[in-house]
Amino acid sequence: MDSISQFALGAAVGVAVMGRRTAPWKAALWGGVCGTLPDLDVLIDHGDPVGNMTLHRAETHALFWQTLAAAPLAALAGGFRRDGFGRRLLAVWLILVTHALLDAMTVYGTRLALPFSDHPYAVGSIFIIDPLYTAPLLVGLAVAVRARRPSHRAWNLAGLFVSTAYLGWSAIAQQHVASMVHAQLGEHGAPTAARVLVTPAPFGTLLWRVLVMRPDRYEEGFVSLLDAGGAIRLDSFPRDAGLREALRGLPALERIARFSHGFYSVNEVDGVVRITDLRMGQEPSYSFSFAVARRASAPAPILPPQAVGGHGAVDIPAYLGWLGRRSLGVPLPPPR
Numbered sequence: 001m002d003s004i005s006q007f008a009l010g011a012a013v014g015v016a017v018m019g020r021r022t023a024p025w026k027a028a029l030w031g032g033v034c035g036t037l038p039d040l041d042v043l044i045d046h047g048d049p050v051g052n053m054t055l056h057r058a059e060t061h062a063l064f065w066q067t068l069a070a071a072p073l074a075a076l077a078g079g080f081r082r083d084g085f086g087r088r089l090l091a092v093w094l095i096l097v098t099h100a101l102l103d104a105m106t107v108y109g110t111r112l113a114l115p116f117s118d119h120p121y122a123v124g125s126i127f128i129i130d131p132l133y134t135a136p137l138l139v140g141l142a143v144a145v146r147a148r149r150p151s152h153r154a155w156n157l158a159g160l161f162v163s164t165a166y167l168g169w170s171a172i173a174q175q176h177v178a179s180m181v182h183a184q185l186g187e188h189g190a191p192t193a194a195r196v197l198v199t200p201a202p203f204g205t206l207l208w209r210v211l212v213m214r215p216d217r218y219e220e221g222f223v224s225l226l227d228a229g230g231a232i233r234l235d236s237f238p239r240d241a242g243l244r245e246a247l248r249g250l251p252a253l254e255r256i257a258r259f260s261h262g263f264y265s266v267n268e269v270d271g272v273v274r275i276t277d278l279r280m281g282q283e284p285s286y287s288f289s290f291a292v293a294r295r296a297s298a299p300a301p302i303l304p305p306q307a308v309g310g311h312g313a314v315d316i317p318a319y320l321g322w323l324g325r326r327s328l329g330v331p332l333p334p335p336r
Contacts, residue, residue: 001102002129003036008137009102009163010035010095015144015156017091021084024145024153027091030077034095037073038066038103048304050252053277053288054259057103062114066096105167107199107279109259120259124199124279125170132204136162170205174198177208177223184232185212197263197279207327210234211278213263216241220283226329233333237283240266243273243299252292252305271295274308284336285314 001009014031015024038060046055059065070093078088104110106128109120126133140159143152178198185194194214201207206226212219212234219234244266247253253275256264260277267274273293280287289309293299319335326332 001106001126001133003039005129005134005137006035006039006099006102007032008035008134008141009098011141012137012156012160012163013095013098014091015141015153016160017094018087019153020150021087024147024156028141028145031091031095034073034077034092035099038096038099048252049307050255050290050292050305054109054255057100057108057110057120059111059114061100061103061110061112063097063100063112064115066100067093070096102167105170107197120261122261122279123171123174124197125174126167126205127200127202130200130203130205133163133166136160136166166205170200173205173225174200174208177210177225180223181210181212181221181232195262199279201282201323201327203323204327207323209282211263215239218263218265218278220334222326222334224327224329226327227331228329233331235283235334237265240268243268246299247273247275247293250292250301252290256290268295272302272308273299275305276309281309282334285310 011028011032014027014034018027041058041060042056044052044055046052070089073096074085074088074092077092078085100110100112104112104121105123105126107122107124108128109122111118112121113119136159138159140156143155147153147155178196181196181198185196194212197211197213199209199211201209201222206224208223208225210219210221210223210232212221217236217238219236221232221234223232244253247266253266256275256277260279263278265276265278267276271294272291273295274289275292276286276289278286286309289307291302291306291308293301315335322332322335326334
């Protein structure tokens, strides 16, 4: 999730656990700082853009390493005092763990089980920035920090409850849309081996993006929970199987393929071969796309890979207009 959400979550957990044992503003400040610490791994340069992407949310987001780090952070938070250490330890541990678990609800990929497993967990039911998740936390914190009576801290607990319930709602909505997609694919005789990914469009959980991976192509569509019904429109885009085979064994390809759980594409633009993680963005604009080879008689690797993704060519006002109307169920084709 974004830094504001993680700071707010850490602050809310800190206030909830510390209770009356310290001033709410102190618990909120320390909680917010601890809730931000795991994302500082983004400052580590792993040598190339593919490494920087795939190695983010690794050890600093692993539950085992967070458990080991909780004790020294709790000691630091209390100025190395022994009194109240157990409560501070619990607060810091919960702040770190909830940070990792919240990140795992997005589609990016969080290695929760390091060092025992390198699997990147990704539920993908909430967008990385969602004001409806963050707002209850901020409101509850604002009231609790300004409260003159301890009973007002109940607002902080209410904010945590509402935001957590929203996460639960997002998972339910995701499964509802996924069932619709699988039902449509079954009606059209699609093989059950077709892989389906359902993720929310930016900033909410009304509009959902559907990605269907097939051997020779991938398909993209959008479903609003306010749609009147009917078939889901799926636009088709080719997958270059021959190019993928030619790049087999290239480290960048293997890392992206594993990290994206197979939801990636390989294409050639002006003689440059690109690998794109299809989970984050929408056609034709994606956050993570990498130039990894130049086309010759055989693809010539580009070392290190170069990041070529982003949203620089997107007409932001037009996109936001489409996003709002499509979320409300207006059957508009996506901007390309």
